Amino acid sequence: MLVLLALVNWADKAVLGLVAVPLMADLGIGPGKYGMLASAIYFLFSLSAVGAGFLANSRSVKWLLLGMVALWSVCQFSIWLAPTFGVILISRILLGLGEGPSAGLSFHAAGKWFRDHERNVPVALQNVGSFGGIAVAAPGLTWVISNHDWHWAFFTVGIAGLAWMAIWFFVGKEGPFSGASKAAATESVFDSVARVPYRHLLLSRTFIGAAAVGLAAYWALAIVSAWLPAYLRQAQGYTAEHASNIVMSVSLTAILFLVTQAFATQAMMKRGVSTRIARGFMASGSVAIAGVFIMLGESIAPGPAQTVVLCIGFGLGLVTFTTSAVLISEFVPVLQRGAVLGIYVATITLSGVICPSVFGWIVEAAGPDAYGYKMALLVSGALVLSGGLTGLALVNPPREAARIALLLRNAA
Numbered sequence: 001m002l003v004l005l006a007l008v009n010w011a012d013k014a015v016l017g018l019v020a021v022p023l024m025a026d027l028g029i030g031p032g033k034y035g036m037l038a039s040a041i042y043f044l045f046s047l048s049a050v051g052a053g054f055l056a057n058s059r060s061v062k063w064l065l066l067g068m069v070a071l072w073s074v075c076q077f078s079i080w081l082a083p084t085f086g087v088i089l090i091s092r093i094l095l096g097l098g099e100g101p102s103a104g105l106s107f108h109a110a111g112k113w114f115r116d117h118e119r120n121v122p123v124a125l126q127n128v129g130s131f132g133g134i135a136v137a138a139p140g141l142t143w144v145i146s147n148h149d150w151h152w153a154f155f156t157v158g159i160a161g162l163a164w165m166a167i168w169f170f171v172g173k174e175g176p177f178s179g180a181s182k183a184a185a186t187e188s189v190f191d192s193v194a195r196v197p198y199r200h201l202l203l204s205r206t207f208i209g210a211a212a213v214g215l216a217a218y219w220a221l222a223i224v225s226a227w228l229p230a231y232l233r234q235a236q237g238y239t240a241e242h243a244s245n246i247v248m249s250v251s252l253t254a255i256l257f258l259v260t261q262a263f264a265t266q267a268m269m270k271r272g273v274s275t276r277i278a279r280g281f282m283a284s285g286s287v288a289i290a291g292v293f294i295m296l297g298e299s300i301a302p303g304p305a306q307t308v309v310l311c312i313g314f315g316l317g318l319v320t321f322t323t324s325a326v327l328i329s330e331f332v333p334v335l336q337r338g339a340v341l342g343i344y345v346a347t348i349t350l351s352g353v354i355c356p357s358v359f360g361w362i363v364e365a366a367g368p369d370a371y372g373y374k375m376a377l378l379v380s381g382a383l384v385l386s387g388g389l390t391g392l393a394l395v396n397p398p399r400e401a402a403r404i405a406l407l408l409r410n411a412a
Helices: 002-018 020-027 031-040 045-056 061-081 085-099 102-111 120-147 152-171 198-202 205-226 228-235 240-270 275-297 304-331 334-348 350-366 369-394 397-411
Strands: none
Touching: 002 020, 002 031, 002 061, 002 085, 002 102, 002 120, 002 152, 002 205, 002 228, 002 240, 020 031, 020 228, 031 085, 031 205, 031 350, 045 061, 045 085, 045 102, 045 334, 045 350, 061 085, 061 102, 061 152, 102 120, 102 304, 102 334, 120 152, 120 240, 120 304, 198 334, 198 397, 205 228, 205 240, 205 275, 205 304, 205 334, 205 350, 205 369, 205 397, 228 240, 228 369, 240 275, 240 304, 275 304, 275 369, 275 397, 304 334, 304 369, 304 397, 334 350, 350 369
8 A cells, every 4th residue: 555655646746747848838837937836846845744754753654644645635636627827836835745744654654564674675665656656647647638638637646546545544554563562672672662862863974875865866856757758848859658658668767776676685685785785885876877877868869778878867866765765764763763754755855846946947048948958957967976976975874773772772
């Protein structure tokens, strides 16, 4: 159910990018105003991610997720009923209020069902759901847009949210490793009822490095969901169907990297490889390489070679959403994990606030369209590369785990 939640979540996010061209034409707006609509989902995103994260420390994740998806669906139906600029802007802001906690709460919920060395694959599968949402939404919603009208795409994702709620009401439960039982407390000092001051967690080098890597990866993801379809159509000359197929290919590439990374990380850890390499270097190095490929993609002519390079550039770095969430869980006590993961999500999704608008401003200011898109992608690739390099320098989960474990034992 958490994997399906991620699928619905990212279909909700991707729908605006898929309707970008007809939406701008019907509403009579340019790239700058469209960028504002794309950024609007993140205006309250960080605030709600942090707030729900602290609530998750003491409240049932089942009911928090249920209320969150109810808000999503209402927002999508409002756009379907009244597809005007003002309604879309307000609805996207409220949609972000509901979707902000999704990733943090989902990772926290999954963490309650698995021990630390078992978490790589479950969290990776949730991220598979995220990019599966984009992969499914790209061709599916493009068909809806082509055969009906663009605002019916919002109706479709709203129905998907209601269907998920109906099932989750009956099957959603809390896991055994929640710090609420003696059995859980015997597993690890991090699964006990002990806590440490948040400054020791949030100001650690590893958390700062993971946040830098996540900011960079989310910048790339914001481009995929908000601007990649428009870039492919307006700057590269692809048809709507061809562009949606490339977006789907990016998502499938991300899924391939996610699954490969999860099993590779787990195999390395079983052989005694440090999580600094198996998790930290995996996340940071992938993002750094992705930045290089994003910049390279703009220099290649449209065709299969460019598609491969764009798939690697926008797909490879997204493995950090698995590895960073798991490595943060490695050194954060369970009763504080919901809040810290919420703060992590709130931090990295700031890219979602900034990226779509900045990308649109660059496109509009640099014109003509093809040159503007080129400059926007080059700037974006450089930012992604710098985030990966920062993570390589700072992330060291075993060091943080040893430090926090000592604090927990002293507190006990």
